[in-house]
Amino acid sequence: MPAGRTVKNMNKRNELPVGVFDSGIGGLTVAREIMRQMPREKIVYFGDTARVPYGSKSKETICTYSEQIVRFLLSQEVKAIVVACNTASAYALPQIEPHCPVPIIGVVEPGARTAVRATKVGKVGVIGTKATISSGIYDRCIRDIRPGTQVLGRACPLFVPLVEEGLWEDPVTDEIARRYLLELMNEGIDTLILGCTHYPLIRKTIARIVGPDVQLVNPAYETAMELQALLERENLLASEAPSLGSAESQYRFYVSDMAEQFKTFANSIIKYGILSAKTIRIDQY
Amino acid sequence: MPAGRTVKNMNKRNELPVGVFDSGIGGLTVAREIMRQMPREKIVYFGDTARVPYGSKSKETICTYSEQIVRFLLSQEVKAIVVACNTASAYALPQIEPHCPVPIIGVVEPGARTAVRATKVGKVGVIGTKATISSGIYDRCIRDIRPGTQVLGRACPLFVPLVEEGLWEDPVTDEIARRYLLELMNEGIDTLILGCTHYPLIRKTIARIVGPDVQLVNPAYETAMELQALLERENLLASEAPSLGSAESQYRFYVSDMAEQFKTFANSIIKYGILSAKTIRIDQY
Numbered sequence: 219m220p221a222g223r224t225v226k227n228m229n230k231r232n233e234l235p236v237g238v239f240d241s242g243i244g245g246l247t248v249a250r251e252i253m254r255q256m257p258r259e260k261i262v263y264f265g266d267t268a269r270v271p272y273g274s275k276s277k278e279t280i281c282t283y284s285e286q287i288v289r290f291l292l293s294q295e296v297k298a299i300v301v302a303c304n305t306a307s308a309y310a311l312p313q314i315e316p317h318c319p320v321p322i323i324g325v326v327e328p329g330a331r332t333a334v335r336a337t338k339v340g341k342v343g344v345i346g347t348k349a350t351i352s353s354g355i356y357d358r359c360i361r362d363i364r365p366g367t368q369v370l371g372r373a374c375p376l377f378v379p380l381v382e383e384g385l386w387e388d389p390v391t392d393e394i395a396r397r398y399l400l401e402l403m404n405e406g407i408d409t410l411i412l413g414c415t416h417y418p419l420i421r422k423t424i425a426r427i428v429g430p431d432v433q434l435v436n437p438a439y440e441t442a443m444e445l446q447a448l449l450e451r452e453n454l455l456a457s458e459a460p461s462l463g464s465a466e467s468q469y470r471f472y473v474s475d476m477a478e479q480f481k482t483f484a485n486s487i488i489k490y491g492i493l494s495a496k497t498i499r500i501d502q503y
Numbered sequence: 504m505p506a507g508r509t510v511k512n513m514n515k516r517n518e519l520p521v522g523v524f525d526s527g528i529g530g531l532t533v534a535r536e537i538m539r540q541m542p543r544e545k546i547v548y549f550g551d552t553a554r555v556p557y558g559s560k561s562k563e564t565i566c567t568y569s570e571q572i573v574r575f576l577l578s579q580e581v582k583a584i585v586v587a588c589n590t591a592s593a594y595a596l597p598q599i600e601p602h603c604p605v606p607i608i609g610v611v612e613p614g615a616r617t618a619v620r621a622t623k624v625g626k627v628g629v630i631g632t633k634a635t636i637s638s639g640i641y642d643r644c645i646r647d648i649r650p651g652t653q654v655l656g657r658a659c660p661l662f663v664p665l666v667e668e669g670l671w672e673d674p675v676t677d678e679i680a681r682r683y684l685l686e687l688m689n690e691g692i693d694t695l696i697l698g699c700t701h702y703p704l705i706r707k708t709i710a711r712i713v714g715p716d717v718q719l720v721n722p723a724y725e726t727a728m729e730l731q732a733l734l735e736r737e738n739l740l741a742s743e744a745p746s747l748g749s750a751e752s753q754y755r756f757y758v759s760d761m762a763e764q765f766k767t768f769a770n771s772i773i774k775y776g777i778l779s780a781k782t783i784r785i786d787q788y
Binding site: 269270275278375378379380382383393474501 | 661665668760
């Protein structure tokens with residue numbers, strides 16, 4: 219086989235999109251970070267809006283759903299996959315990773331690493347869905363990196379509905395945040411992981427409640443950095459510059475339901491041109 | 504065929520269970536009413552806890568999910584089906600009814616009838632999920648019964664998460680209820696339909712906000728009455744008295760996820776002995 223053929227194939231593989239998925243809209247905060255940090259990369263995003271939320275569901279169900287989504291993304295010929303959902307990263311990633319034919323990363327490890335670097339007193343708070351917190355994944359991950367770190371978790375089940383209802387800045391969200399965060403504050407944490415991809419959208423409220431002495435960690439930022447390092451290591455970085463005004467072809471969005479509503483939301487948080495979204499039947503994958 | 508055989512078969516059919524389904528736990532308020540009003544009837548309940556909630560999802564998805572559940576209930580040899588979910592009653596019942604081999608009723612028509620009887624000023628408020636309210640089903644149903652009645656709908660998306668978080672009596676629930684209900688109050692309604700099966704659980708909060716001049720309509724009560732009338736009409740009433748301590752065999756609960764959590768919740772609102780719940784893969788029906 220001539221050497222040119224291999225190079226061409228490699229290049230072609232490099233230009234394939236990255237697959238990103240979440241139970242719904244939250245993962246868009248991760249997609250947005252990838253767009254910011256790696257403007258050459260194409261993205262295929264899937265939001266499981268027909269079965270959202272995952273955070274109140276069982277490990278088994280979360281694994282079944284995540285496996286279907288990975289099969290869908292592979293059918294779209296992605297070169298790598300980002301599990302942009304803390305709950306799916308906690309429960310499904312360890313099961314999927316061993317037999318996934320492309321590199322796959324989640325949001326938990328990057329978040330844990332940042333938190334360990336950030337904490338001075340060795341006390342890290344984690345907020346997330348019921349499933350993420352009861353999985354204990356952040357706890358395990360952080361202690362693996364730096365044994366002896368104290369990790370205090372708190373499930374915040376109302377944050378996702380409050381975000382989806384648009385109450386990003388609202389006395390009710392303040393009151394609920396106070397209740398959820400008071401105990402963590404009293405324990406003396408100096409670092410707080412936003413362990414659900416919805417939470418960066420109420421970052422201001424959370425910051426106001428915990429005050430300036432607690433550093434907030436948004437795993438989305440670190441996940442995009444980690445994706446870049448991974449693609450570099452695997453020689454998979456895209457090399458073609460995106461053509462002007464090509465947001466629609468560069469970023470493809472799929473959902474399992476409510477494409478119009480998703481599109482409106484996506485366009486409100488991602489400012490890279492008008493995006494559209496298609497509905498697919500995910501339970502057939 | 505000897506006449507005795509037919510009678511025996513008829514009797515056997517009468518002793519079959521009634522199927523009741525909801526997107527999750529809310530329909531238990533309807534099941535509870537059936538248990539209270541018709542203590543001889545057996546019930547097979549299905550809660551779609553893997554895909555809950557339905558109220559923020561599309562008509563198409565709600566129909567697909569409801570059809571799978573009806574197929575499951577028919578596989579359990581039910582003699583009739585109660586769609587104990589307003590959203591599924593609004594969107595899926597009209598599609599399923601024409602080809603359903605057993606009698607099937609929803610919660611919307613009974614609720615609408617009660618409201619029409621209750622209102623003196625001819626102004627009825629309806630609260631429910633986004634999907635139920637935007638379907639306009641209560642509006643159509645009420646105007647069919649008494650044209651000229653004014654129907655004012657309001658979606659209350661945070662009520663379900665607040666109920667599931669256990670904030671049944673809480674200042675936050677009061678505040679959210681005030682926001683949702685203020686406009687309806689200002690319009691001068693004298694009757695308010697609790698158009699979501701979760702809402703009876705925060706009935707006290709809602710009653711406190713709307714005051715004593717607004718009558719609350721809980722479709723669960725009327726739906727159980729309608730089921731009784733239907734079974735009488737179809738000669739399908741159960742005749743065998745339930746045996747003592749037989750709650751477990753008389754009432755069977757199935758869910759698509761989180762059976763343990765469902766069981767705890769079911770036992771907290773239904774006081775007919777210890778109930779258990781089994782998990783099934785509903786997307787295979």
